[in-house]
Amino acid sequence: MILSRSSENVKSLRACLRRTVTLGIIVALASLAPPVSAAVPTIVFGAAVSLTGSLSNEGGLTKEGYDFWMAYVNAHGGLRVGRQRYRVEIRYSDDTSNPAVTAERLETLIAQEHIDFILGPYGSGPTFTAAAVAERHGIPMVDSGGAAENIFNQGYGYTVNVMSPARKYLVGIIEYALKRSPRPKTIAISAASDAFSLEVQQGAVQSANDHGIHVVYADRYTDDPASVVAAAVAIKAANPDIVLNAGHLQDALLMNRALKDQHVNAKIYGYTNGPDVPEFRTALGHDAEDVIGSAQWSASVTYSGAPGFYRTAGEYAAAFKASMGHAPDYHNAEASAACLAFQYALERAGTTDRVAVRDALARLDVVTFFGLLKFDSRGVNVFKPMVVNQIQHDKLVTIYPYRLANASPVYPAPAWVY
Numbered sequence: 350m351i352l353s354r355s356s357e358n359v360k361s362l363r364a365c366l367r368r369t370v371t372l373g374i375i376v377a378l379a380s381l382a383p384p385v386s387a388a389v390p391t392i393v394f395g396a397a398v399s400l401t402g403s404l405s406n407e408g409g410l411t412k413e414g415y416d417f418w419m420a421y422v423n424a425h426g427g428l429r430v431g432r433q434r435y436r437v438e439i440r441y442s443d444d445t446s447n448p449a450v451t452a453e454r455l456e457t458l459i460a461q462e463h464i465d466f467i468l469g470p471y472g473s474g475p476t477f478t479a480a481a482v483a484e485r486h487g488i489p490m491v492d493s494g495g496a497a498e499n500i501f502n503q504g505y506g507y508t509v510n511v512m513s514p515a516r517k518y519l520v521g522i523i524e525y526a527l528k529r530s531p532r533p534k535t536i537a538i539s540a541a542s543d544a545f546s547l548e549v550q551q552g553a554v555q556s557a558n559d560h561g562i563h564v565v566y567a568d569r570y571t572d573d574p575a576s577v578v579a580a581a582v583a584i585k586a587a588n589p590d591i592v593l594n595a596g597h598l599q600d601a602l603l604m605n606r607a608l609k610d611q612h613v614n615a616k617i618y619g620y621t622n623g624p625d626v627p628e629f630r631t632a633l634g635h636d637a638e639d640v641i642g643s644a645q646w647s648a649s650v651t652y653s654g655a656p657g658f659y660r661t662a663g664e665y666a667a668a669f670k671a672s673m674g675h676a677p678d679y680h681n682a683e684a685s686a687a688c689l690a691f692q693y694a695l696e697r698a699g700t701t702d703r704v705a706v707r708d709a710l711a712r713l714d715v716v717t718f719f720g721l722l723k724f725d726s727r728g729v730n731v732f733k734p735m736v737v738n739q740i741q742h743d744k745l746v747t748i749y750p751y752r753l754a755n756a757s758p759v760y761p762a763p764a765w766v767y
Contacts (some may be wrong), residue, residue, distance in 0.1 A: 392438070392466070392695075393438045394415075394439045395442075395455065395458035395462060395464030397441075397450075397470050398412050398441055399411075399470065400441070404472050410471075410680035410681050411681075413677075414681040415685070417669055418685045420672070421668075423436055423437055430695045430700065440464060442454035448472075448478045449478065451479050452481065459488065467483050467491075468490070468684075468691075469508075471680070472494055472545070480492070484505045484508070491511065492728075493512065495545070496510070496518070497544040498727075498729060499544050509724045513730060513735050514730075517734075519549055519553035519619065522593060522617070522737055522749075523557055525641075525749040536563070536589050536591040537564075538550050538557070542571055546600075550595045566583055566589065568583065570600075578603075581608050584613055591615060591616065592615045592618050592619070593619045602629065602632055605620075617762060624642030625738060625745060627678070637743075639741065642738045643738075644737070645679040645683050645736075646679040646683065646686075649662065649736075649747040649754070651753060652716055652719070654715075654717040662682075669681060739759065
């Protein structure tokens with residue numbers, strides 16, 4: 350009798366599971382919008398991106414972020430503009446990490462590919478020249494990779510930037526440092542010679558002065574690796590508690606190696622660009638441990654975005670990793686956010702008219718998985734904060750602001766292992 354009841358219970362459980370699974374499949378299928386077909390009209394975006402040259406790593410990450418958004422939109426029925434749905438295409442051209450080439454390639458995309466709108470390149474130099482082209486042709490451009498405010502001080506009306514401006518990049522690390530014990534008293538801030546890096550340095554120097562941290566070194570280096578080494582030698586002589594660098598991935602790799610070679614002994618090592626890029630950890634190995642990076646975004650931020658795309662950072666990160674085979678960094682996220690700015694502007698404009706879309710971008714005020722997309726009168730997103738990340742046990746974690754943190758910081762930085 351007991352065996353009979355057990356058998357009946359198993360059958361009942363199986364039937365219940367079948368009903369539950371079937372219902373789940375029906376609900377899931379009903380919630381999926383049909384993928385956009387080739388028969389519907391197309392909106393064509395153009396992007397001159399660094400796929401070769403010194404910025405190719407970041408340029409490749411930018412392209413991934415654009416492509417990830419495009420795949421999502423096309424799989425969910427296309428872009429909704431008024432009563433019409435549009436398929437999305439992105440036409441790319443390699444700018445070889447050269448700002449002059451960026452302008453040339455963008456002109457070609459406009460003339461030969463007949464693009465409707467522009468997605469920005471990577472880097473402030475390329476973005477500066479791209480913004481001039483966008484303005485000359487009256488084509489809206491959303492910038493995802495150029496944070497220098499100089500781009501937006503030209504009086505242009507067709508370019509907006511989803512990123513926090515350059516002067517904010519290292520401020521979060523300084524704010525984090527103020528709450529450490531023992532509190533750091535001195536700081537060295539090196540910078541590459543491009544406009545973005547120099548603006549970052551200026552903002553960091555101002556922040557340090559405002560908070561009573563003595564700036565013992567603040568100078569620039571050139572593209573020559575020997576110049577980076579010379580900067581590390583000068584930093585060693587200054588003996589700072591905090592060492593910050595404003596530059597790009599290759600600068601960060603060179604500087605971190607040079608600081609170790611010079612036996613610099615600081616409590617904090619921080620970079621604008623590097624720790625968030627997987628190549629930084631791969632190239633430096635153990636020497637990347639406990640290094641800090643300032644970032645536009647991390648997978649732990651708690652924004653809850655508007656409908657039409659992945660609404661949280663966690664959802665975006667999980668889906669991106671499943672699609673691209675690696676976790677997203679902030680370059681991927683800011684590129685996808687630039688696309689979202691166009692998506693919401695087109696929805697609000699209800700038309701693909703360039704002037705109407707430009708005006709809708711200027712009025713945009715929407716929260717996304719990346720944060721708030723809102724622009725001042727110049728087109729700069731001064732409303733979104735940065736985050737501070739740290740490499741711990743070969744993983745990137747967020748340590749500041751504390752309300753967004755998913756790990757406790759390691760402080761002070763341990764001694765170099767030789």
